[in-house]
Amino acid sequence: MTIRDDTTGKVRFAVVPAAYVFLLRETAVGSTEVLLQLRQHTGFMDGHWAAAAAGHVEAGETAYDAAQREAHEEIAVDGLALEFLTSMQRTAGGPAIDERIDFFFTARDWRGEPRITEPDKCADLQWFALDALPDPVVPHELVVLEGIRTGGVAAYTTHGFG
Template sequence: MRYALLLLLNMNKEVLLLKRCNTTFGNEQYSMSGGKVEANETARQAIIRQAFEELNIKIKSENLEFVHLLFRKGNDNIIFDAGCFKATKWEGSLKNQEPEKCSKINWFKLDNLPENILTAHKQIIELVQKNTYYSEHGFVD
């Protein structure tokens, strides 16, 4: 399965995270915005769509910078890959558009992420700060 994630940063070097609820995975944990890449859609297009659907903001393609690719093994050996794009510029006012899936949205300092964050998302955020563009999660050496 292909996913696209959004690392949304503000001028205070804070990342926007969503607290998940009523989902099939990661309830009560924080995550970046994003979701599945649909058929005939690029990862960049998926981020633009998801940002509007989840957060009520419009991001132009030229304001998205690819920053990381995560290759992850999930439950039942299902393999996922997630392309993460960073944006520091967008239009519109942030608003939780999916309260049935997200109980809140909050800004967090990059060096003070919440304890209840999805492990893979924390890994991505930390590696992006080190300019590391690829990682794996869930595999045993």
């Protein structure tokens, strides 16, 4: 969404913040797995695999608190030991520009067994090895997952800019 500055006439972006949680676990053979959900009926990237828990940051809420809330609402886990991973500024580009800021967290410790709590929006929930991700994964999330796999996630990343 864009807004016009009344004093200068410049177009400014109304940035939409979101929080993402990648639950990670180690396997008996020493590889790392990530929990992903298969999106359905959301109107955005349906049929793509995505972070098990993610959503918009509400007014007056921190991204950290949003990550905790989304994990509780979407996969029924609480008490996540969240580790901040990266912030990503992204855009869809084109004439209807959409600016977003995404805050990505990982968690290796939580309470509860992850399960689907919103079956109308989530068709499946599965663990995948970081070196054997399903296809397709939401593109900007795939960038972050590849960074986790290779150990090369910068504190600030961008996606969709020329």
